[in-house]
Amino acid sequence: MLYPAPHYSSALEQAVDRYPVTVTPDTSVAEVIALISQLQNHCPFPRDLRQEPDKSDSRTLMQPTGIRSNCILVVDKPTPIGAEIVAEPPEKSNLLGIFTPRDLLQLIATGILDNPEETTLEHIRIGEVMSRPICQITESEDQDIFTALSMFRQHQILHLPVLNCQGHLVGVVTPERIRKVLQPSNILRTRRVADEIIADVLTAPVNTSVLTLAQMMATHPIGCVVIHNQLTTNKLEPVGIVTAENIVLAQFIQLNLAETTAETIMGIPQFSLKVKDSLWRAHQEMQARQLQRLLVSNDQGELQGIITQMSLLRMLDPTEMYRVIRQLQQSVYQLQSEKIELLRSRNIKLEKQVQERTAQLHEQLQRERLLAKISLQIHQSLNLDDILNTTVAELRNFLSSDRVVIYQILNTGVGKLVAESVGKGWRSLSEHRLTEEVINYYQYAFNDHHIYTVEEIETAQISSEELQILSDKEILAYLVVPILQDGQLWGTIEVHHCQKSRYWLPSETNLLQQLATQLAIAIYQAQLYQQVQALNTDLEQQVLDRTAELQRKVQELQQLNILKDEFLSTVSHELMTPLSNMKMAIYMLKLAPTPERQQVYFDILENECLRETNLINDLLNLQNLEAANIPISLDMLNLVNWIPRITQPFYSRAQSRKLVLNVELSPDLSPVRTNTSSLERIIAELLNNACKYTIECGEINLKLETIETRYDLEVSQKLRLQIANQAEIPEQELPRIFDKFYRVQNADPWKQGGTGLGLALVEKLIEQLNGKIEVTSQNGWTTFTIDFPI
Known part of the structure; x- marks a missing residue:
């Protein structure tokens, strides 16, 4: 069955x-200030400072009993009785503005009321200083009290004018009147002052002036x-x-x-709330x-904040109401759960007794299973590492330890960690060793008890050095x-x-002693097996080494044969091509008519003759560089004067190809000691390649620093x-560009030819000068970077 949504218009009307x-x-x-003063419910001033209203004055408020808002509404029509100020229901008046105590504060703060001799309060009209209403509400069935609450929160106001359908003033709504009408006791009882306290409040000493x-x-x-x-520095006592x-x-x-100081006009709080x-x-x-407003303090009387009308009204938000309902529902569910829990408690006690007895039997079965599993591992495997690793893993799981x-114990007298099982979140001790002092202490303890236990390191009788070592290992009991x-x-x-201290049960210590005996047997068997295996392994390794050496020699011979064939094929082709061209040119000379x-x-x-000569020279130079037969001489070279001279020929070559050659020299270049011819050959080869492979209208950049x-x-x-030049080399080709006679496939669309020896020669020349070359190619650019030591 559907119920109509409730209307709150009656509450808003009230x-x-x-x-x-x-x-x-x-x-x-002045008159408006007098009215606001009379609207207050109480006066904190001493009686000698108070000014009682003149009851004979026709403007004295004739208001009904109840809560009155401390604001003045400015309307366009005069009162029906001819006076300027009334306290009767407005009749067909249009709202022009509003004046509240906050507006008076603004006048005081801005200095308008500082010089009463020049501008008295009687001469300032309220129409000159009133505030325009930020918002207002129209009285209708569509409006409810939650609309007013939302407008209070959204616009941070304390007075909301109410108009009728014709736009005439009806009245005003304040948070205090809403609170008196609703009185949401259930919601407010479930919330604490700490939930809505306003801690960010203004504070001032007692001698602060009222103007401040x-x-x-x-x-x-x-x-x-x-x-x-x-x-104190951070503690205030509200007075x-x-x-x-x-x-x-x-x-x-x-x-x-x-x-006038604050002490003169302040209201002395007779009461303050607690956060709880x-x-x-x-x-x-x-x-x-x-x-x-109410002050909030702690048990020591220190200021914590204040609670205001808006703090209480915030609880009327539908979301807060829903949350309170959910909390009440949870309380009901909790009570039901407690009843069920009480009914189950007796069953749990009986079940616990059964579980304890079952656990004892289970623990005994687990011990027997652990010993059987490790014994089976010893008989099935003679690998000592497997046996030890299985032992520590199973033992940690059985004891639920960390x-x-x-x-x-090594021959040197220290202890080496050979097996370890570590729980999640704890540090491994793989790099740790037992010192000779610790081992001697263990041997002394084993003479009496055959086992050493510490249930809590803080209470054990151990030295401060040992306590520090155990703390570093995160050990609390061992x-x-x-x-x-x-x-x-x-x-x-x-x-x-x-994680914490632990009491070691006798059954646990007995289990470890039995495991130690089993491990001693396993270690002896494994050592015998390792000795036999070591002999067999030594013989097998000798055979494998000889076989691998023969295979390596065969592979080297095969690789040399392949390199020989590739070298002869490439060299013969590169040598025959110029010879063929020369032979054809000689033949054509005989037939040339002019x-x-x-x-x-x-x-x-x-x-072609020059090409043949250069190829032979490159081969000879490369062979000499690989054999390290060519001694080099080092001379002082002024790079600032030398670089422009060797790069000059490449400007015309770049221009013929519609390329742009940029040369950048660092201003702090100093003379260097190097081989001039080798450095010139390196730069020439790289610039030749750049001019050859750069795209049309591209750029070539040379930088020296x-x-x-x-x-x-x-x-x-x-x-x-x-x-750097605008050309890109595929990533898979980069490792081979320095190989002899190697040329990147499809990288020469202009068919300019080449021997593939240039970059190989460059690499060897750089190595001869103790330099290092790196190449990168991405985003359409290829960059060669060469570093020479100075």
């Missing part, structure tokens, strides 16, 4: 103050200042509270705000004491059992408990040469 105080724009600020307080409150949304005594209404009263009785109090108590105290290790072989200490089994044609063939002969490298405290310098 919360509307239909007798708001209204004035016309021509009313003076007004300036502080003008920009703060809470609208009050807590007056305090300083207990009073000053609100915007207090400052209105001070202005009304014409006190000098700059000279409920919001319902805060609501009741506000209602009983007619206050809009770490189990086995140490072997157990050590010796592994004896022929009466000699072979090693130890150690069980570490790292001297011009003869000159063409002579040029071909000359170029000095870089510094630091190693520890030493600083060294290198000469760095970079040549």
